[in-house]
Every structure is written in structure tokens, then in C-alpha cells.
Amino acid sequence: MIQEAGLVTFFRTIAIILLVIYGLKFIARYVIPLVLKRAVNKAQQRAQQRNSDTYSDDVKVGETVIDKKPSRANIRENNVGEYVDYEEVD
Numbered sequence: 001m002i003q004e005a006g007l008v009t010f011f012r013t014i015a016i017i018l019l020v021i022y023g024l025k026f027i028a029r030y031v032i033p034l035v036l037k038r039a040v041n042k043a044q045q046r047a048q049q050r051n052s053d054t055y056s057d058d059v060k061v062g063e064t065v066i067d068k069k070p071s072r073a074n075i076r077e078n079n080v081g082e083y084v085d086y087e088e089v090d
Helices: 007-054
Strands: none
16 A cells, blocks of 8 residues: 655654654653662662671771781682793894
């Protein structure tokens, strides 16, 4: 079925384009901030949960805690590799 280009189809096309544009504006203005706020809140809760798991309840507020320095046996040497002399080939 072939439709002729008429005034009615032109206005219908313009109306569809405007609806899409205003629909995207609505989504960008109201829906996306809600989704992002929810995602940020979830990430914040996960971070707080991870931090609460790592800190022990033995330490009181305002108390200074000094962690032990790791022993030399636990620190691996930063060995990049073996040095090879450069020789230019003619």
C-alpha cells in the first residue's frame, strides 16, 4: 500500500516527531534522575556495609589505632626483568 504525501501525513509525521522529542525530554528530566538517585543510594549502602564489615567494634570513637607495618617477607620485590644490552645491527 503506497501512501501519497499529503497534508495529513505531514502533520502526523510532525506530531510523532514532537511526541518523541517531548517524551525524551520528560524521561531525561524526571525518570533518569530517579534511576540515578536509586543507583547512587544502592552503591552508597554497599560501600557503608563494606566499611562496617572491615572496622572492628573494639575501637572506640576518638581512639588512635596504629596498624603494624608489614614484614619484609610479605613484600615482594619489584623485579621488572633482566637487563639486555642493546646492539645496533647494520
